[in-house]
Amino acid sequence: MFDLDKWQEITAALKKNKLRTILTGLGVMFGILILVTLLGIGRGFQNNIQSSLGNFATNSTVFWVERTTKAYKGLPRNRFYRFTNDDLVALKQGIPELEHIAPDINGWSGGATHNTFRNEKKGNFRIKGTSPEMNMVNPVEVISGRFINENDLKEFRKVITIGPRVKELMFEEDEDPIGQYLKVNGIFFKIIGEIKPLSNNMGNRDDIIQLPYTTLQQLYNYGDKFYVFLATAKVGESVAELEDKIFEILARRHSIHPEDNQAIGHFNIAKIFNKIFGLFNSIGFLFWVIGFGVLITGVIGVSNIMHVVVKERTKELGIKRAIGAKPALVVGQIINESVFLTTFAGFWGLVLGVVIVELIGKATEGSPNPQILNPYVDINVAFIALGVLVFFGVLAGLLPAQRAIKIKPVDALRYE
């Protein structure tokens, strides 16, 4: 309800000492400004790390071959072995908790400056074998065309998908690369899709050329062998337990001593993800604490000023009570002033904070390796902050208001 008299009271009280009101308001304004800016930047950090982790499956593990360190079944130690395509089938059949498994195979450029040619254009790109399952673990986004499928794998098709950088260097801007051919390491491949990596893990960058890993094995004479694979656990299954089971089967298949842990390298990615997320949660929490602390300082300033204002107006409040103002009304009025001051100042702090976060976003947008990505102020955070301001406004006014009505009207009237 809009009550003109109430507003007149509020503005009259605050206008009485403008400089003091402005300075007090600034305290609250900076409080909310810092809170909002910190949270916005925190969000930017998080966005940055999340975009580099991207949609990489967090419940995943990576395995790689090492040399054996124990003699077993008549085989010497320090023996070298490689994973085979049959291992993949065996693991899938043997472990129900295993969701996806995909070999990670890199192409080799043979030391040439350029490995890819098309007409006059040439470039040096990252060549990786992939599979539909790999796309479930370390995914890319298909911009046009299609991704590599099971038939491509089975039939060793000479097809590739290309990253944005490849398209940029090997094609004109208005050219459609789908169905075109690229000469990669001397062999012509048909482009079936344009993709964009959704994470920067395991060498997935914009300069990537992906082909079916079976094709890659054949062309580079790898046979059915590979050195590294990724695996994910089904939802709700423990990655650590999955690792144990994979180890057990691989050890059996490659005649590795069951206790030769160093023979098969593996790394629980889920653990690292949890650590990173934990770190960011802590940073986020710290930002909240700092921002909140500054805000509280501002609110204490308001409470302080309200104390002074109430003291200065003791007589006026005495007069009002003599002619019939009830204590609840007096308290309400002081709280109104306090809430108005905190909310008004806080609102501008919020607006300024949003502007600053936007400016930071604009400034970091173009940079090739941003530390902060798309910082923004969560609308919920803004509302929470405003709610907190109103709450603290009430709190800041309550104590001085209590003091104002504690004085007997007769003493208030005498107060000079």
Add this chain to the structure above:
Amino acid sequence: MIRLQNIHKSYITGTNKLHVLKGIDLHIKKGELVSIMGSSGSGKSTLLNILGLLDNHDEGVYELNNEEIKSMSETKAAKLRNNLLGFVFQSFNLISFKNAMENVALPLYYQKVSRKKRNKLALEYLDKMGLKEWAHHMPNELSGGQKQRVAVARAMITEPKIILADEPTGALDSKTSVEVMELLKEINKSGITVIIVTHENDIAHMTDRIINLKDGRIESIVENNKINNTESVQIPIQE
């Protein structure tokens, strides 16, 4: 209208206890014009504050409008003050950031009367005080007499049963003092009980009854309602 029986009041300042009112018995009838006189420290202001519900008494019985006043909540007291009483102070006590009309209308704000209605009423009362054209002036633009007339209008707007005036002419020159007193007398004629605290003889003599206070007790009560108010009456001095 007002009945006091053996009213005591003392203040505690530090370790000292100051006994201000030492048993006041007083009866003020409806429609009376009474003055309370006494030197400073006699307890006259304390008495007025107790009558005005601005302070509470320690002992004794206080009946206001047939209702015994005991320890009551501030909310109740504020309501009674607003409905029954009107205050006029020595230092006018107008709200400095409100103009004359808003000052007069303020008690009605506490009765939740609509803004339009109370401002209209305030203008009427200011008109009665001859201050209509000053309605939109701020208090600091008014003379002492004008301020006090605004204060009287503010006291009157709720149509109270009693007007309590604490040294209403204390800050005014003699000519304006007489004007304000005439105003209060006129108000009294309309049936409202008026109680004036003063230390000035000639002001007191313009009232029906003078209650002389000394050291917290009623020293004497002088009835001078039959006497022409321009004629000074000797107040009997005891001891």
